Structures are given as structure tokens and as C-alpha cells.
Amino acid sequence: MNNSTEIRGQGSENRGQGSEIGPGAGEAVAAPAERQQGSGRRSKSLLGMFLRDLEVLTSGLGGRGSGKADAGNSHAGDPGSGIFFKAFLGLFLRDLRVLLREFHVFLARVGMQPLLFLFVFTFILPRMGGGNLMATGGGVDFGTILLPGLMAVAIMFSGIASVALPLSQEFGVTREIDDRVMCPLPLWAVALEKVCFSAMQSIIAALLVIPMAYYVPAAPVRVHVANWFLLALVLVLSSLLTGSLGLVIGSTVNPRQIGLVFSILVVPITFLGCVYYPWANLGRSGLVWIQVGVLFNPIVYMSEGLRASVTPGITHMPWWAILSALVFFTAALGRWGLKGFLGRVLS
Amino acid sequence: MIPLIVEIEALTKVYETKLRVVAVDGIDLELNQGEIFGLLGPNGAGKTTTISIATTRTLPTSGTVRIAGIDVVKHPAHARRHIGVVPQFNTLDRSLTVYENLYFHCRYFGFSHAQARARAMELLSQFLLTERKDVYPAQLSGGLAQRVQIARAIAHRPTVLFLDEPSAGLDPQSRMAMWGAVQELRKEGITVLLTTHYMEEADSLSDRLAILDYGRVLALGPPEKLKATLGAHTVFDLKLKTHEGLDALAAALKARPDVAGAEVTADGLRVFAASSDGLLPELVHVAAAHGLLDLKITEPSLETVFIQLTGRDLRE
Numbered sequence: 001m002n003n004s005t006e007i008r009g010q011g012s013e014n015r016g017q018g019s020e021i022g023p024g025a026g027e028a029v030a031a032p033a034e035r036q037q038g039s040g041r042r043s044k045s046l047l048g049m050f051l052r053d054l055e056v057l058t059s060g061l062g063g064r065g066s067g068k069a070d071a072g073n074s075h076a077g078d079p080g081s082g083i084f085f086k087a088f089l090g091l092f093l094r095d096l097r098v099l100l101r102e103f104h105v106f107l108a109r110v111g112m113q114p115l116l117f118l119f120v121f122t123f124i125l126p127r128m129g130g131g132n133l134m135a136t137g138g139g140v141d142f143g144t145i146l147l148p149g150l151m152a153v154a155i156m157f158s159g160i161a162s163v164a165l166p167l168s169q170e171f172g173v174t175r176e177i178d179d180r181v182m183c184p185l186p187l188w189a190v191a192l193e194k195v196c197f198s199a200m201q202s203i204i205a206a207l208l209v210i211p212m213a214y215y216v217p218a219a220p221v222r223v224h225v226a227n228w229f230l231l232a233l234v235l236v237l238s239s240l241l242t243g244s245l246g247l248v249i250g251s252t253v254n255p256r257q258i259g260l261v262f263s264i265l266v267v268p269i270t271f272l273g274c275v276y277y278p279w280a281n282l283g284r285s286g287l288v289w290i291q292v293g294v295l296f297n298p299i300v301y302m303s304e305g306l307r308a309s310v311t312p313g314i315t316h317m318p319w320w321a322i323l324s325a326l327v328f329f330t331a332a333l334g335r336w337g338l339k340g341f342l343g344r345v346l347s
Numbered sequence: 348m349i350p351l352i353v354e355i356e357a358l359t360k361v362y363e364t365k366l367r368v369v370a371v372d373g374i375d376l377e378l379n380q381g382e383i384f385g386l387l388g389p390n391g392a393g394k395t396t397t398i399s400i401a402t403t404r405t406l407p408t409s410g411t412v413r414i415a416g417i418d419v420v421k422h423p424a425h426a427r428r429h430i431g432v433v434p435q436f437n438t439l440d441r442s443l444t445v446y447e448n449l450y451f452h453c454r455y456f457g458f459s460h461a462q463a464r465a466r467a468m469e470l471l472s473q474f475l476l477t478e479r480k481d482v483y484p485a486q487l488s489g490g491l492a493q494r495v496q497i498a499r500a501i502a503h504r505p506t507v508l509f510l511d512e513p514s515a516g517l518d519p520q521s522r523m524a525m526w527g528a529v530q531e532l533r534k535e536g537i538t539v540l541l542t543t544h545y546m547e548e549a550d551s552l553s554d555r556l557a558i559l560d561y562g563r564v565l566a567l568g569p570p571e572k573l574k575a576t577l578g579a580h581t582v583f584d585l586k587l588k589t590h591e592g593l594d595a596l597a598a599a600l601k602a603r604p605d606v607a608g609a610e611v612t613a614d615g616l617r618v619f620a621a622s623s624d625g626l627l628p629e630l631v632h633v634a635a636a637h638g639l640l641d642l643k644i645t646e647p648s649l650e651t652v653f654i655q656l657t658g659r660d661l662r663e
Contacts, residue, residue, distance in 0.1 A: 082457070083428065083456070083457045084424065086454075086456075086457040087455050087456065087457065089454070090451060090454030090455040090456075090457075091455060093451070093454060094440070094443070094447075094451040094454070094455075097443070097447065097451070098442045098443070174438070174441060175434075175436050175438050176438055176439070176440055176441060177438075178404075178432075178434055178436075178438040179438050179439075179440060179452070179499070180455070181404070182402070182403075182427055182430065182432055183427065183455040183456070184424050184425065184427045184428040184455070184456060184457070185424050186423070186424045187423075345404070346404065346405070346406060347399070347404070347405045347406070
């Protein structure tokens with residue numbers, strides 16, 4: 001009986017101390033990691049973890065392929081990097097199975113918005129004889145302006161819908177993420193798989209807009225791909241960017257507020273993302289403050305990048321500015337999203 | 348020599364939130380190959396935190412955990428190959444059927460398509476789930492979902508299986524079925540670490556168990572041994588109306604040869620005795636003077652071991 005009172009006494013002492021010297025709640029997540037890694041902030045430990053995993057990966061490459069499933073006989077010295085790739089592939093195949101099972105739903109989800117947009121603005125409105133409803137300048141048809149923008153929007157929405165929505169659900173409600181987090185691959189790779197799979201969906205969504213733009217508008221859309229390499233690069237970077245943005249939203253926003261994110265974040269950055277007008281036209285119209293302000297909006301570079309690669313006849317930003325901005329935003333959002341993801345799955 | 352499968356050394360976990368919480372306070376445990384080991388304790392004793400650390404989901408404040416010789420903090424991805432987990436909640440993939448849950452779990456662990464399919468079919472028949480292979484998890488009852496979770500957790504043939512409160516939320520029948528499934532795992536040589544706050548579960552399932560409270564191991568050993576050495580007492584809980592003079596009464600009772608201990612509690616008096624023969628009428632008699640409201644007798648069990656160690660009821 002004495003035992004018990006002793007223990008209880010200590011417990012309350014500990015709690016007493018904590019309230020005096022305990023740091024703020026904000027540091028709670030970082031604290032264990034710091035102690036674990038010895039020194040440095042969470043960001044350092046993040047990088048350290050990354051390098052360590054890469055080391056294991058590369059060191060295992062030359063060794064025996066130990067991707068065999070019977071884990072029972074392997075020991076500490078046997079890193080078995082093959083299993084990382086197989087696990088990654090497994091996660092990808094799982095997502096593919098789920099996507100293909102409801103592929104028609106996917107098509108409807110990503111196709112409806114650009115289809116309606118093209119239908120209303122390039123088919124119905126021109127026939128109403130309103131003349132120049134959307135002033136484009138330079139006599140270019142609105143459909144040609146719109147195509148790259150709609151591709152950017154498709155990438156954007158697909159990225160959010162395929163990462164942010166499910167992730168937010170899995171973290172907050174179903175906790176399905178637990179199973180995937182227990183896979184034999186580093187946690188950052190689990191997040192990377194999400195982003196990569198979302199990128200694949202985004203690219204499909206963007207390419208889907210092209211045939212629509214051929215058939216729907218009343219006036220022909222002038223598409224001319226001068227540089228396929230640039231198009232591929234912009235598509236891939238943009239898709240990874242929105243996947244990363246999805247990761248940020250999915251791991252930081254709770255599922256009940258996800259609708260709010262759409263109205264206060266996704267819709268504004270889309271409308272101010274130079275989707276419906278070239279960036280250069282903002283300056284020509286004397287709206288320089290908007291032109292400068294939207295430079296912080298990653299969607300601008302997606303729209304302009306696609307404009308540069310699909311409809312190069314329309315004025316667009318220089319390719320080097322577009323690519324560096326896309327790389328910068330992808331890296332920044334990716335890092336932020338990964339941090340959020342790790343914060344959610346590791347305590 | 349039998350190899351150690353799980354080695355937990357001086358493990359601590361402190362949550363530095365506004366209120367400093369010591370969830371795990373220096374735990375040392377070693378699990379042998381093939382044993383079923385129980386972690387028994389009330390809610391908040393540190394059972395789930397210990398499992399979270401061992402399964403790479405929580406970083407310890409200090410101390411180490413090795414699974415099959417692999418440090419879970421230094422090499423989490425590799426350690427996970429040896430770990431199977433059945434969490435407290437249903438974490439089945441709701442977008443996949445029962446069969447696909449098993450199949451893709453195998454794929455995550457590096458099985459080829461053919462291996463994964465064969466293993467999934469094997470598990471379906473082993474866990475009597477073949478008929479439900481094309482059903483989605485949302486359509487399963489709690490007991491069935493739990494069965495799928497166990498099947499999935501052992502699909503990649505882990506060295507150790509962690510079961511966190513496996514019978515929480517299960518009806519008695521499903522609980523019995525789950526116990527059966529866990530005991531079947533013995534045949535496969537899987538080491539099992541389970542947490543529970545059900546005495547009967549810890550008692551009937553585990554080869555050895557550790558009793559946890561406030562993040563510490565209070566007692567460790569086979570259930571029979573714990574009962575024999577610590578709790579071979581019947582516990583009488585007397586709820587009394589008046590509490591005056593109870594200290595004297597407790598002292599007087601302690602002097603009796605057939606009473607092992609007596610203490611004053613919030614409700615009245617608690618008496619530990621070797622057996623209830625002869626003592627019961629006596630107790631009722633002396634307690635009558637204090638206005639006996641209620642009397643609870645707990646036969647020797649892990650429950651009494653726990654009361655003996657902590658001075659509390661497990662359910663309190």
C-alpha cells in the first residue's frame with residue numbers, strides 16, 4: 001500500500017514542476033525530435049532523416065536484393081533497400097486501383113469545370129453577339145487565352161482533391177493513414193507517394209482540357225507546342241506543386257474546415273492566378289499593383305508556364321522566371337507539407 | 348539461447364505541453380521469442396505510449412527500443428518490417444475490399460503479385476473470412492473488422508505483433524473469437540505484445556505480464572506467479588456511513604491472524620484477507636456500528652494484485 005502513495009506523490013510532483021518550467025505548447029512537437037537528434041531544430045532533423053534514409057538506400061543498392069517478404073531472418077545489418085521501392089510501388093498500385101475503380105467519377109470531377117467554362121465563355125457568350133465580352137487585346141480569341149489557364153485550374157483542383165481531401169479525412173476521421181504509415185519505407189516517402197500520385201492525376205486532368213478546347217469553342221483555339229520539353233517540365237512541376245499544396249492543406253486543416261479552405265484559399269488564388277488573362281495584360285491595363293501582388297501566387301506561374309508552352313503566341317513571362325518560380329514554390333510547399341505530415345504521424 | 352525479440356531499455360516519454368505529462372517513466376522490458384506478453388494497467392498508465400514508441404509512431408524522450416535487434420528510432424523503416432500492429436481503432440482501408448486490404452498490405456511489404464494473392468487467400472481461409480472477401484470494411488461488424496485487422500497485421504509475417512486494447516468495443520462473443528485467434532498465433536511462433544485493462548484478458552492470454560501504472564512497471568511475471576506472490580488475498584471493500592474511529596478499527600483488524608491488511612479508503616474500509624471463511628460475519632458485525640451500506644468481495648485475481656499494488660481499483 002505504501003508503494004502506491006509514493007508513486008502517486010511523485011506523479012503530482014512532476015506535474016507541479018511542469019507547469020513552472022514547461023515550455024509553451026507550440027514547442028511540444030519539436031521537443032522530442034530535438035532530444036532525439038541531439039541538437040538542432042526540427043528542420044535539421046528532417047534533413048538528417050532524409051540523408052540517413054538515402055544513405056541506407058544507396059548502400060543497399062550494391063548489396064544483395066533483400067526484398068524478400070520473410071522479414072523474420074533479416075537483422076539490423078541488412079538494410080534491404082529494395083523493399084523501399086517495392087513498398088512505394090505497392091502504395092502507388094493501391095492508389096491506382098482505387099482511382100481506376102471509379103475512373104468515371106474522376107473524369108467527371110476534373111472535366112466538368114473546364115467543360116462548362118469553355119461552353120459558356122467560348123460557345124454561348126460569343127453567339128449572344130455581345131461582341132468583345134472578355135477583352136483580350138491583340139485580337140486573340142478568348143478560347144486561346146483560356147486554354148492554358150483552364151489547364152492550370154484543372155491541375156490545381158485535381159491536386160487539392162486527390163491529396164488534401166483524402167488526407168484530411170484520413171488524419172482526422174478514419175485514421176486509415178496508420179496502415180500506410182506502418183509500411184516499411186521512410187515516412188517522407190509515404191508523403192512523396194501521395195504527391196506523385198496526385199501529380200499523375202493532375203497531368204491527366206490538364207491533358208483532358210486540350211481536346212475539349214478543340215471541340216467546344218465556337219472559334220478555333222490556336223494551340224502550338226513549340227517546345228515539348230518545356231511543356232513536360234511545366235506540367236510535371238505544376239502538378240508536383242499543387243500536390244505539395246494539397247499535402248500542406250491536408251495535414252494542417254481539420255476535415256470540418258476543408259470547405260472553408262476552398263472558399264478562402266483555393267478560389268481566390270485561382271481567380272487571381274492569371275487564369276483568365278495573361279499576366280502582362282495586367283500591366284498594360286494600368287493595374288500594376290495587382291500585377292506585382294499576384295507574383296506571390298504560385299498559380300500565376302502555372303498559367304503562364306502553360307501559356308508559354310501551349311499558346312506561345314500570347315504574351316507570357318520568360319521561361320526562366322516561370323521555371324525558377326515553380327521550382328521555388330514546389331520546394332517551399334513540399335517542405336512545409338512534409339513537416340506537417342510528419343507532425344501528424346509522428347508524436 | 349532463446350533470442351530476445353523486443354528489448355525496451357530505460358524508456359521514458361515526457362509530453363512537454365502546458366501540463367508536463369510523464370507518460371512513460373523508465374520502463375525496461377524484454378520479450379522472448381514466441382511468448383504472449385501482456386501490458387496491464389488502467390487508462391493513462393502508459394501502455395499505448397509504450398506501444399506507439401515500439402511501433403515507430405512516437406519518438407521517446409530517452410531510452411531505446413529494439414525489435415529483432417533493430418533500433419526503432421534509428422531505423423524505423425526497417426524495424427517496421429518486423430512489426431505487425433492492430434491499433435485501437437479500425438484503420439482498415441475503406442476504399443478497398445477485405446481481400447484487397449490483405450493483398451495490398453502484402454504488396455507494401457515487398458510481396459510479388461502472386462505471393463500477395465496467395466498470402467491473402469491463405470489468411471482469408473485461416474480467419475474464416477473467405478465468404479466476405481469482396482465486402483468493404485464499412486459493411487463489417489466490429490468483431491469481423493477486428494479479425495481482418497489481425498489477419499492484415501500478420502500478413503507480412505512479422506516477428507512481433509502489437510495488439511493495442513484488442514477487445515475494446517467488442518461484444519463478448521467476438522472477444523472470445525479474438526482470444527482464440529491470438530492463441531492460434533502461438534503456432535506460428537509470432538511474439539505478441541498486447542495491452543489491456545481487462546483482467547481476464549491479461550490472465551487468460553498472456554504467458555507473462557507487466558502491470559503498469561503512472562508509466563512504470565509495478566510487477567512483472569507470469570500471471571500465476573503474480574497472483575501467488577502478490578495478490579493471494581480476498582479483498583473486502585466496505586462502504587460505511589460514519590467514518591469516525593476507522594483507524595482504530597483498521598488497527599484492530601490488522602492484529603487478527605487471518606487479516607493480511609486493512610486500510611481506510613474514501614468510502615470506508617478495505618480489508619485484505621487470506622480467505623473469507625469466518626471473517627465475513629465478523630466484518631459485518633464490526634462494520635454495523637459504522638453503518639454498513641455496501642460490501643464488495645473480490646476473490647484473489649489479477650484484480651486484487653492490482654489493488655494490492657496501487658491501492659486502486661482498475662476501473663476507478
